[in-house]
Amino acid sequence: MMAAWVRNSANIMINRFKSKMGSLGMTNFSSWSSSFTRTFPVVPASCAQNLRIPVGDFSNSPAHFRFCSYRFESGKAETLSDDGDANQVLDLPEGKVKFSYELSFISESAEERECCYRVLDENGKQILPSSYVEVSPELSVKMYSEMVMLQTMDNIFYEAQRQGRISFYVTTAGEEAINIASAAALAFDDIVLPQYREPGVLLWRGFTLQEFANQCFGNKADYGKGRQMPIHYGSNKHNYFTISSTIATQLPQAVGVAYSLKMDRKDACVVTYFGDGGTSEGDFHAALNFAAVTEAPVIFICRNNGWAISTPTSDQFRSDGVVVKGRAYGIRSIRVDGNDALAMYSAVSAAREMAVSEQRPILIEALTYRVGHHSTSDDSTKYRPVDEIERWKIERDPVTRFRKWIESNGWWSEKAEIEARNSARKQILHAIQEAEKVEKPPVADMFTDVYDCPPSNLLEQEKLLRETIKRHPQDYPSDVPV
Amino acid sequence: MGIRRRFGRLITNWVDRKPFSTSSAIVEQTGKPLNLYSAINQALHIALETDPRTYVFGEDVGFGGVFRCTTGLADRFGKKRVFNTPLCEQGILGFGIGLAAMGNRAVAEIQFADYIFPAFDQIVNEAAKFRYRSGNQFNCGGLTIRAPYGAVGHGGHYHSQSPEAFFCHVPGIKVVIPRSPRQAKGLLLSCIRDPNPVVFFEPKWLYRLSVEEVAEHDFMLPLSEAEVIREGNDITLVGWGAQLSIMEQACLEAEKDGISCELIDLRTLIPWDKDTVEASVRKTGRLLISHEAPVTGGFGAEISASIVESCFLKLEAPVSRVCGLDTPFPLVFEPFYMPTKNKILDAIKATVNY
Ligand SMILES: Cc1ncc(C[n+]2csc(CCOP(=O)(O)OP(=O)(O)O)c2C)c(N)n1
Ligand SMILES: [Mg+2]
Numbered sequence: 001m002m003a004a005w006v007r008n009s010a011n012i013m014i015n016r017f018k019s020k021m022g023s024l025g026m027t028n029f030s031s032w033s034s035s036f037t038r039t040f041p042v043v044p045a046s047c048a049q050n051l052r053i054p055v056g057d058f059s060n061s062p063a064h065f066r067f068c069s070y071r072f073e074s075g076k077a078e079t080l081s082d083d084g085d086a087n088q089v090l091d092l093p094e095g096k097v098k099f100s101y102e103l104s105f106i107s108e109s110a111e112e113r114e115c116c117y118r119v120l121d122e123n124g125k126q127i128l129p130s131s132y133v134e135v136s137p138e139l140s141v142k143m144y145s146e147m148v149m150l151q152t153m154d155n156i157f158y159e160a161q162r163q164g165r166i167s168f169y170v171t172t173a174g175e176e177a178i179n180i181a182s183a184a185a186l187a188f189d190d191i192v193l194p195q196y197r198e199p200g201v202l203l204w205r206g207f208t209l210q211e212f213a214n215q216c217f218g219n220k221a222d223y224g225k226g227r228q229m230p231i232h233y234g235s236n237k238h239n240y241f242t243i244s245s246t247i248a249t250q251l252p253q254a255v256g257v258a259y260s261l262k263m264d265r266k267d268a269c270v271v272t273y274f275g276d277g278g279t280s281e282g283d284f285h286a287a288l289n290f291a292a293v294t295e296a297p298v299i300f301i302c303r304n305n306g307w308a309i310s311t312p313t314s315d316q317f318r319s320d321g322v323v324v325k326g327r328a329y330g331i332r333s334i335r336v337d338g339n340d341a342l343a344m345y346s347a348v349s350a351a352r353e354m355a356v357s358e359q360r361p362i363l364i365e366a367l368t369y370r371v372g373h374h375s376t377s378d379d380s381t382k383y384r385p386v387d388e389i390e391r392w393k394i395e396r397d398p399v400t401r402f403r404k405w406i407e408s409n410g411w412w413s414e415k416a417e418i419e420a421r422n423s424a425r426k427q428i429l430h431a432i433q434e435a436e437k438v439e440k441p442p443v444a445d446m447f448t449d450v451y452d453c454p455p456s457n458l459l460e461q462e463k464l465l466r467e468t469i470k471r472h473p474q475d476y477p478s479d480v481p482v
Numbered sequence: 483m484g485i486r487r488r489f490g491r492l493i494t495n496w497v498d499r500k501p502f503s504t505s506s507a508i509v510e511q512t513g514k515p516l517n518l519y520s521a522i523n524q525a526l527h528i529a530l531e532t533d534p535r536t537y538v539f540g541e542d543v544g545f546g547g548v549f550r551c552t553t554g555l556a557d558r559f560g561k562k563r564v565f566n567t568p569l570c571e572q573g574i575l576g577f578g579i580g581l582a583a584m585g586n587r588a589v590a591e592i593q594f595a596d597y598i599f600p601a602f603d604q605i606v607n608e609a610a611k612f613r614y615r616s617g618n619q620f621n622c623g624g625l626t627i628r629a630p631y632g633a634v635g636h637g638g639h640y641h642s643q644s645p646e647a648f649f650c651h652v653p654g655i656k657v658v659i660p661r662s663p664r665q666a667k668g669l670l671l672s673c674i675r676d677p678n679p680v681v682f683f684e685p686k687w688l689y690r691l692s693v694e695e696v697a698e699h700d701f702m703l704p705l706s707e708a709e710v711i712r713e714g715n716d717i718t719l720v721g722w723g724a725q726l727s728i729m730e731q732a733c734l735e736a737e738k739d740g741i742s743c744e745l746i747d748l749r750t751l752i753p754w755d756k757d758t759v760e761a762s763v764r765k766t767g768r769l770l771i772s773h774e775a776p777v778t779g780g781f782g783a784e785i786s787a788s789i790v791e792s793c794f795l796k797l798e799a800p801v802s803r804v805c806g807l808d809t810p811f812p813l814v815f816e817p818f819y820m821p822t823k824n825k826i827l828d829a830i831k832a833t834v835n836y
Contacts, residue, residue, distance in 0.1 A: 167636035167813075218814045226814030229638035245640035246597060247569060280568035282600060308569050310545040315566040383545040446815040450808070457778060461807050465818055472824040476817055 113320045116367055117347060118337035122396060124404025126342075133185075133346040137411045143184050143341060144406050145420055147176040147399045150200045152424035153209065154372075157216060160432060161230075161376045166216045168230045172197050174371030177341040177398035178303050180204055182271070182366075185348035189268040191257055193241045193250040196231055197303060197370075198273045205238040209427050213435035220438050225445045248278040251287035251300070255361075258296035262359055269297040269355040271348075277308025279322050288329040291361035299351045300331075300363045303338060305370035310383040326363035338366030339398035342405070369396065440480040443469070513697035519689040521663035521696050522551045522628075525670040526589065528700045530559045533587055536674070538564045540574055540591025540628075548593060549630055549689050571597055575604035575627065579612065579679075582624035587674055595631035595683055596640045602648070609679040610654030623677035628670070630686035631659070632724050632774055633820060638813035644775035644806070646722075649681050650752045650784065656680040657751040658705060659723040662688070664696045668703030669749065676705060685724035692727075708755035710762065714744035716834050717768040720759055720785055722748045725772050725821065732826035741834050751781055756788060763789055767798040768833050772821050777805035799836030802829045 089096040119132045135143070154171040161169040172179055179200025186192075192201055199212065210221075215233050218226035223235060224242060234242025241250065241257075254272035261268050278284055279302060291298050302322045306313055319325060326333025332354065336347045344366060351362040369392040373380045380389070406412040443465070447458045454462070469475075469482055476482070516524065529536045538555055544566040546553035556564040567574050571592055578590040592598045598605075605627065613621040633642045649657045658673050658680055660666035666684065673680040685692075711726070712733055721729045726747055733743040744762050748754055763769050769789055771782035786801040804821040812819055 227639065227810070227812045229636070229641070229813055232638070245638075277569035280570040280573070282570065282572050308541075309548065310542045311566045311569065315544070316568050377548070440814050443815065443818055446807075446809055446812055446818055450810065457808050461777075465807070468825055468828065469818075471828065472822075475822055475824055480814065480818070 108318075109320055110324075114323050114335050116335045116337050117343050118340045119342040119346065120340045120401055120405050122401060124401045124408065126405065131346075132342055133349045135184075135342065135345060137406075137409065139184065140402075140406050140409070141411055143180050143345070144399075144402055144412060146180045146200065146204055147341070147402065148417075148420045149209075149424045149427075150176050150179060150203055151399055152421060153199075153203070153212065153428050156425070156428045156432065157212075157230075158372075158376065160216075165432070165436065166230050168376055169216070170196055170231050170375045171372040172200060174369045174392055174396075174398065175303055175305060175338065176200060177344050177402060178301070178338045178366045178368060181341040181344035182273075182301055182348045185345045186271055186352060187268060189239065189266070190352065191239045191241070191261070191268065191270045193254040193257065193270065193272040194233075194243055195247070195250065195274045195278060195303075196243050196245070197275065197305075199231065199233060201271075201273070202233055202235065202238060202240050205235075205240065207233065207235055207238055207240070209431035210434060211235070213428075213431040214438065217432075217435040217438070218440065219435055220441045221435075222441070225449070226441045227445075248274055248281035248283040248287075250274070251278070251281075251283050252290055254298050254300075255287050255290045255294060255296045258291070258298035258361075259294050262295070262297055267356060269299060269352055271299045271301060271352075273301045273303060275308060276302065276304040276306065276313050276316055276322065277311065278302070279325065280308075280316055285329075288325065288331055288361070288363065292330040295359050296361055297355040297359050298361045299348065299355050300361065301348070302363070302365045303368055304365050305338075305368045307370050307374070307380070307384065309374045309378060310380070312384075321365055321367070323363065323365040331361050331363050333363040333365070335365045335367065338368035339396050339401060341398060341402040368398075371397075440477070442481040513695045515693050516663045516667075516696040517690050518660075518663045518666050518684070518692045519549055519551045521667040522670060522684060523553055523555070524696065524698070525667040525674075526552060526555055527558070528671060529587065529589065529674045530555060530563060532700060535585065535624075536563070536587040536589065537581060538589045538591070539567050539577075541567060541569055541593045543567070543591050547591060549684075549686060551628070551684075551689075552591070571599075571601040572604055575601035575609065578625050578627070579604060579609050579622045582622035582679070583612065583620055585624065587624040587626070588622075589626045589628060589674055592627060592629040594641055594686075595629040595645050596643045598627070598629055598645060601627075605649070605655065605679075605681070606652050610652045612654075612679075614654060621677070622679055625679040626670075626673045626676075627679070627681045629681070629683055630689070631683040632685050632687055633811070633816060634687045635816065636813065637811070639810050642811040642816070644683075644723075644773065646681075646683055646751055646773075647775055647779060647781045650781050654679070656705060656753065657683070658749065659683045659685070659751065660749070661685070661723055661726045661747050662692050663694050665703060665747075665749070667696055668701050669705070671700065672702040672705050675702065680705075683723065687724050688727075703749075706750045706753050706755055708749055708758040709747045710744060710758065711747050712743065712745035714742035714766065716742045716766055717770060717830055718744045718746060718759065718762040718766045719770045719772065719826075719830075720746045720748055720782075721772045722751060725774055728821065728823050729772055729826055731823045732830060735823070735827050736830045739831070741830060743830065748785075754785070756792075759785065759789060760792055763793045764796050767796055768802075768836075769793075769797070770802040770804065770826070770829055770833060772804040772826055774806045774821060776808045777803055778808050780805050799833045802833045804829045 088099050119126060119130045121127050150172060154173060157169050158171055160166050175197060179198050183201040183204035214221040215224060216230040224232060232243040234240060250272055251274060254270045258270040304322055308316060323333045323335040334347050337343050347364055351364055354360060355362050371389060371393045403412060447454050447462045450458060526538055538552060542548055543552045543564060544556050552564065574590050578588040581588040609622050609625055631644050646657055649655060656678055658669050660669045670682055673682045719729050729745055733745050736743050744766055746759060746762060771785050773780055773782055782803045782805055786803060790801060804826045806821060807819050
């Protein structure tokens with residue numbers, strides 16, 4: 001921002017270039033150059049205009065914005081006025097750059113970390129005055145109920161894996177609010193490209209417990225035809241792309257999908273999820289850059305849960321988390337308390353509106369914690385302190401926090417709680433029992449979908465395999481129909 | 483040549499996958515019984531101990547790695563030499579190449595072979611051509627890439643693949659795959675000390691399952707030398723890694739039918755030991771190759787073509803390949819996809835009775 005810039009340069013006259021290089025070493029570079037970014041948070045009046053926060057229809061919510069703290073706003077880099085002295089600017093193809101006569105580096109970090117947007121405190125009390133998107137009692141209760149369902153599903157499926165009934169599982173524990181609240185803020189036509197810790201988004205969209213169970217059991221009814229490991233859900237009819245285990249590959253794909261929506265002038269955007277670890281992959285950086293350059297309506301939602309398997313974020317990046325990377329690519333960004341469902345809902349609602357109406361990408365960094373082990377193959381007590389896990393599990397649980405809020409509004413009760421949990425449990429156990437009874441997909445399904453239709457090599461291999469099965473039926477599982 | 487076999491814990495799986503072992507051809511040294519991941523761990527300890535310019539890094543390597551291969555290394559050698567990297571395979575490989583180019587031994591771990599592809603460019607266009615393109619002014623020979631590969635019973639698409647053939651198509655790198663703990667230790671130490679970049683694929687199914695006595699001292703096994711692990715006269719079987727234990731079971735069954743099989747562990751896939759395979763085929767007149775990777779374009783095709791070229795007149799039957807099918811690696815259909823003992827046995831009989 002220009003004002004800040006000018007004042008800064010005045011402050012640091014003593015460090016003018018004419019002072020010897022050697023003396024620069026004595027200057028505290030980071031402190032003064034970083035004040036550049038943070039000390040004068042001047043929000044240009046033009047930004048509010050830019051923002052056009054809607055009064056419109058937010059998918060299924062009667063959303064009403066009581067917005068206006070500047071968190072929702074987005075700064076636009078100040079452009080140089082045309083009447084500036086031509087000698088003081090460098091005219092580049094993509095715009096003008098002002099000269100500085102100070103040997104000044106941009107600091108590696110801002111003086112203060114980016115703030116984290118939150119609406120509810122840890123006791124589920126609304127912090128006043130906070131700007132947020134209102135959620136109706138019905139929607140709030142639905143969000144809470146789905147969080148309970150997600151939690152219960154996780155607990156039971158996790159147990160099923162421990163009992164050897166399914167081969168693998170991953171829980172969303174601690175990240176239920178990100179899952180459900182972000183899903184609630186989207187429209188059904190918005191397309192989701194997930195990582196693997198967002199089954200709540202699919203749950204919200206109406207993927208049934210039976211459908212979840214069928215995938216985890218890899219039975220005949222699984223849309224993926226038993227080919228992938230458990231939790232690799234995908235459902236075309238729910239606009240939810242099939243999960244791949246490979247980290248971050250979905251991100252540039254999401255930009256391509258969004259570009260298609262843009263070209264088709266669809267009133268929809270793409271939402272793609274990923275973890276803190278995923279931001280280290282080249283694909284993440286490619287995706288942000290492509291999104292900015294193609295002006296694609298895509299929302300990047302990073303679940304910064306502190307860990308990528310055993311790797312803490314301090315081994316992952318040295319930036320102020322993920323949110324600051326948005327600006328580097330020219331993408332509007334916000335950091336949100338991911339354990340605050342109201343904040344998450346509000347941020348995604350606003351992001352969606354901007355993405356669709358302004359045809360631009362948005363980056364959301366949701367701060368949270370992976371309360372569970374990475375997966376059923378992991379024991380996280382090997383690499384992180386138990387009290388850290390416990391603190392997040394007990395004191396910062398997003399589900400409890402949201403419950404307190406709806407309870408304090410008189411929308412929820414102990415009785416409703418017991419009923420919801422019992423009912424969820426029953427439904428999930430039922431789904432598992434049903435899924436277990438269904439036979440596996442037939443052997444023929446092994447050879448289809450490699451291509452649109454099987455080429456001769458596969459036809460021949462299928463024939464040979466069937467002969468082998470006839471000769472050695474004992475080698476093959478009896479629950480897979482031949 | 484006798485085979486010393488030691489069976490580890492049985493896994494309750496559809497496959498009767500018995501651990502394989504190193505033959506007694508190697509100088510007898512009694513050591514402690516070790517499983518495969520511990521043998522790798524021991525090799526890494528030795529590599530770090532014997533050369534202060536050795537580094538071990540990769541995703542989750544700091545706490546010991548998801549397969550425990552790097553357990554205790556960071557504590558012992560410090561976090562500057564053994565460390566977690568950001569989650570970025572291309573970064574891991576690019577970093578490793580640079581480190582190696584400065585005269586260090588860079589041992590880079592890719593968490594699963596299935597995730598090596600983001601680093602493909604660094605391996606194929608960079609590591610493999612570093613020496614050649616500079617007229618030997620620069621090389622990254624100190625680079626070793628470790629990656630667990632292969633089926634494990636429940637890995638599905640992305641925790642099961644055997645991508646060795648891609649790398650065998652790249653002049654400038656070596657590809658090595660051990661079959662047992664002792665082999666793993668001796669071959670890994672050779673790879674780390676070899677003056678060429680090497681991709682070292684570890685059979686993850688055997689990490690815990692395969693147990694044999696491994697000498698505690700520093701020893702190396704030669705690269706580009708295949709090993710005849712079972713002698714026979716009627717047919718030559720060639721394989722590598724975890725598949726050898728399946729092939730060995732087929733050999734034992736065939737023996738009951740009076741068929742004498744010679745089993746060869748190729749160990750180094752490129753540059754491969756054609757002489758040993760050729761000599762064997764000249765003797766038996768028949769060849770069968772087996773690997774988990776899809777049959778089309780697999781490394782078996784290369785072996786088959788070479789042997790047909792050089793031993794055409796000695797062959798009494800077409801070369802047989804018993805391999806994975808030409809589909810992505812499927813979870814539920816894994817038992818159908820795999821080159822099982824009985825598939826191999828049938829092929830042995832068909833080849834011998836051709
Ligand atoms: C390309 C690739 N490399 C490595 C892996 C192995 N792996 C699976 S999950 C994971 C950590 C992911 O962490 P993060 O992105 O933070 O997501 P979280 O599990 O915390 O939700 C790793 C390294 C992978 N799946 N894909
Ligand atoms: Mg994470």
